[in-house]
Amino acid sequence: MTIQILTLTIDNKQVSGLASETVLQVACENDIAIPTLCYLEGLSSHGSCRLCMVEIKGSAKLHPACVTLIQEGMEVTTQSERLLHYRRSIIQLLFSERNHVCAVCVSNGHCELQDLARDLGVNHIDFPYLYPALSVDASHSRFVLDHNRCVLCTRCVRVCSEIEGAHTWDVKNRGIRSLIVADxxxxxxxxxxxTGCGKCVHVCPTGALSEKGKSVAEMLKKRPFLPYLMANRAQEHR
Structure with missing residues (x-):
């Protein structure tokens, strides 16, 4: 099998990668930071959060870096005023659509949404809050699902399907009415x-999925198992 190496430019830096790699993967390999919320190494790319949008020379539209394959000679821009405005708007919309009250969240200080808001300079919300009446499912003996803090990244759906193989989680409804549901x-x-494995809890970027018994700021996510499990599964299928 022929391995094809392509050369491209990201933020005026010449880099290279496999033809099968995405812009986000090559950027990460070269220490070029692109914000994302739905992407997680070890899981399939979904492209739902749209935070990783980048500019590509010759194209008027923005492209999601996590699902855009690199091309020879491609010129990519990951940081611009246009992209910053776009990303800030997405973060604001995520906060306004649900009931994210960081001060009383179990993931306060350990939340990817919170980190992104800080890194992008989002210190206020320009959109009206919707304050949806969403439920909390605490019926599990060990875990809690709080729809109020969910950003619909579907990491839980994908890790349950692709890694654990249980296919417990799915999404119902559409748009901002979408909810993560079990069975x-x-x-x-x-x-x-x-299976009660807890993988969905530990890939969740916010406090939407947590362990019971955790108080404010006590929920720490453990994710190093993902690349390890993916490597083992690939080895099994050879």
Whole structure:
């Protein structure tokens, strides 16, 4: 099998990567930071959060770096006023669509949404808050699902399907009415497919999925298992 190496430019820096790699992967390999919320190494790329949008010379539209394959001679810009405005708007919309009250969240200080808001300079919200009446599912013996803090990144859906193989989680409804549900919208605690592994909890970027017994700022996520498990699964299928 022929390995094809392509050369491109990211932020005026000449880099190279495999033809099968995305702009985000090559950027990460070269210590070029691109913000993202739905992407997580070890899981399939979904392109749902749109925070990793970049500019590509010759194209008027923005492109999601996590699902855009590199091309020979491609010229990519990851930081610009246009991109900063776009990313700040996305963060603001995420905060306004749900009930993110950081001061009382178990993931306060350990939240990727919170970190992105700080890094992008989002210190206020320009959009009206929707204050949806969303439920909290504490029916599981060990874990809690709080829809108020969910950003619909679907990391939990993908890790449950791709890594654990349980296929417990899915998404119902569309748009801002979308909700993460277990087993065709049944209480998590009654799920017949959930193995209780906790992988979904530890890939969640916010406090939407947490362990019971955790107080404010006590929920730390553990993610190093993902690349390890993916490597083992790939080895098994050879």
């Amino acid at each position: 065709f919208d049944t209480p998590w605690g009654t799920s017949e497919t959930c």
